[in-house]
Each structure stands twice: as C-alpha cells, then as structure tokens.
Amino acid sequence: MSNVIESNLRQCEDLAVEGWALLVGAKPAETSLVRREGDAAVRSNTPDLSSPQLNASHDHGAVPFEPDMRTASIDDDAPSENRQPLGGWAKRLLDLMVASTALILAGPILVLIPLLIKATTGGPVLFVHRRIGFNGKAFDCYKFRTMVPNAEEVLERHLSCNPQAAQEWAANQKLSCDPRILFFGRMLRKSSLDELPQLFNILRGDMSCVGPRPVVADELQRYGAASHEYLKTRPGLTGLWQINGRNTTEYSHRVLLDTQYVGAWSLRRDLSILLRTIPAMLKFDQTS
Known part of the structure; x- marks a missing residue:
C-alpha cells in the first residue's frame, strides 16, 4: 500500500513541476533543450571512476582526503542499496511541510521572476542541471537561469585567456x-532567489530542505573519502555552507561542513539551520 501511495504522490509531484514550468513560460522544447545540454555536460565531465589515474592533485583547493570514488555511483539506473536517506521519515515529513508552505508563500515570486527573465533576456526560464543525490543517483536540479545561453562556451573562452x-x-x-552571469541573474544569486525552483526538487524527493550542497559528477571526486558521507543523504536547499559564509567559504571547508552535518545530524539541528538561513539570505552575497 505504501508503495502505491508513494508512486501516486510522485506522479502528482511530476505533474505539478511540469505544470508550473509551462505556466511560467518554460516551453517543453526549451526545457528539453536545457536538459539535453545538462546531460551532455555530465557525460563529458564525468570522471572514469574505475581509472587508477583519477586524482585531484591538479586542483589547488583539493581537500585533504584520500580519493576513494568506488562509493560514488552516478548511473541513473544503478541499483540502490536498501537503506533510507539520513533522517528517514521524520526528515522527509519536515521537508514536505516546509517546502509546501514555502511554495505557497513564494507563489507570486515564482511567477514574477520568470516574467522578468523573459522580458530582459529571453530564452529558457529554467536551468536544469544534473546533480548527484542520495546513494549516487543523478537527478535534474532546477534553478532560474542566471547566465547567458552559451555559458559553457563563454566559460571555456574566459579560462583559456585568463590563467x-x-x-x-x-x-x-x-x-x-x-x-x-547576467545583471539580473547576479541579483537573483545574491539573494538566492535563483534556487527557489529547488522547492519542487524537495517535493519530488530529490533534495531535502537541509543537507550538503548539491554537486555535479566531476565535483564529487574532490570529496575523496568524504563522498561516503555525502551519499548518505539528499543534498539540501540550505545547509551549514549556506549559513557559514556561502560563496566566501573555501572549497575544502565546504566539504568539511558537509561531512560534519551528516555526522552530527538531528532534526533539531535541521530546524536551527532553517531558522539561521533566513537572516543569511537577507544579507546579499558579495561574491555571487
């Protein structure tokens, strides 16, 4: 019975996400195009987890953990282990309550921002990118688009000309x-409003209200042995990284915060982080 209820709930959540995307002007063709581009980026940037040459020695900010990527499965169809995400049903219930309430309160903003994006830049409203979730399962992570449409080309050109x-x-x-980053997109990032669509990720069960930062496939290798901790839970819309400096935090420290969160998890701590996120969001991030 629980499986039937869960299946029906997932279908309703999928319909809600697709309906909202159509409502705010993200045409199916555009959304599919962005998703295909995201999938291609993951395939091109995904490391060979079985390769003995895989290491992060060239990264100046690599964390001091011994890489052990055998735990980092990124295959969509990989069989999941018979285990529950960190926090179980108590954490999931909190996620549903908070995300549902936030969607109701943020409803006008969720309609206004897409209209502004369309009016100022055109193109797709949503940026859909593949991230790694619980047990190494990849999922589509939603954000309001804050970058130019050819962002990957611009980045590659900029990095090649600027050591x-x-x-x-x-x-x-x-x-x-x-x-x-677009001018309007910069404002969205500074206020974290670009991440509001991830409330739908929470309803779908891809993410949690509180958890580690959602990372892409080639980023997970930098977690090294800490990837064990990352894969124990769903990534979060907010977390210790959000209330401890956000983008000013060094990468190695962000990994440490994610590891500490998993190791010392409690429902009370999740509530504390949620409350501390409110003033953190009110402070514009100067490095976004």
Whole structure:
C-alpha cells in the first residue's frame, strides 16, 4: 500500500513541476533543450571512476582526503542499496511541510521572476542541471537561469585567456568575476532567489530542505573519502555552507561542513539551520 501511495504522490509531484514550468513560460522544447545540454555536460565531465589515474592533485583547493570514488555511483539506473536517506521519515515529513508552505508563500515570486527573465533576456526560464543525490543517483536540479545561453562556451573562452581565473576555477569551481552571469541573474544569486525552483526538487524527493550542497559528477571526486558521507543523504536547499559564509567559504571547508552535518545530524539541528538561513539570505552575497 505504501508503495502505491508513494508512486501516486510522485506522479502528482511530476505533474505539478511540469505544470508550473509551462505556466511560467518554460516551453517543453526549451526545457528539453536545457536538459539535453545538462546531460551532455555530465557525460563529458564525468570522471572514469574505475581509472587508477583519477586524482585531484591538479586542483589547488583539493581537500585533504584520500580519493576513494568506488562509493560514488552516478548511473541513473544503478541499483540502490536498501537503506533510507539520513533522517528517514521524520526528515522527509519536515521537508514536505516546509517546502509546501514555502511554495505557497513564494507563489507570486515564482511567477514574477520568470516574467522578468523573459522580458530582459529571453530564452529558457529554467536551468536544469544534473546533480548527484542520495546513494549516487543523478537527478535534474532546477534553478532560474542566471547566465547567458552559451555559458559553457563563454566559460571555456574566459579560462583559456585568463590563467588566474583558470586557477580560481580549479580551486573553488567558482569565479569572483564570472562573465557568464547576467545583471539580473547576479541579483537573483545574491539573494538566492535563483534556487527557489529547488522547492519542487524537495517535493519530488530529490533534495531535502537541509543537507550538503548539491554537486555535479566531476565535483564529487574532490570529496575523496568524504563522498561516503555525502551519499548518505539528499543534498539540501540550505545547509551549514549556506549559513557559514556561502560563496566566501573555501572549497575544502565546504566539504568539511558537509561531512560534519551528516555526522552530527538531528532534526533539531535541521530546524536551527532553517531558522539561521533566513537572516543569511537577507544579507546579499558579495561574491555571487
């Protein structure tokens, strides 16, 4: 019976996500195009997890963990282990309550932002990118688009012409001066409003309200042995990284925060992080 209920709930959630995407102007063709581009990016950037040459020694910001990527399955069809995500049903219930309430409160913003994106930049409203979730299962992570449509080309060109930027990208997977980001997109990032569509990821069960940062496939190798901890839970819309410096936090420290979160998880701590996220979001991120 529980499996039937869960299946029906998942179908309703999928319909809600697709219906909202159509409502705000993300045409099916556009959304599919972005998803295909995201899939291609994952395939091209996904490391060979069986290769003995795989290491992160070239990354200046690599964390001091011994790489052991045998735990990092990124295959969509890989069989999952018979285990529950961190926190079980208590955490899942909190996720559903918080995400549902937030969607109701943020309803007008979820309609206004897509209209502004269409009016100022055109193109797709949503950026759909593959991220690694619980047990190594990849999922489509939703964000409002904040970059130029040809973001990957712009990034590659910028890094090839700017060694200092290339070094910064290798260390942190972020740039303090990112040429891909649109003016309106920069404001969305500073306020974290670009991540509001991830509330639908939470309803779908891909993400949690609180958890580690959602990472892409080639990023997970930098977690090394800490990937064991990352794969124990769903990635979060917020977490210790969000309330402890956000983009100003060094990559190695972000990994440490994710590991600490999993090791010391409690429902009370999740509630504390959620409450501390509110003032953190009100402070505009100066490095986005």
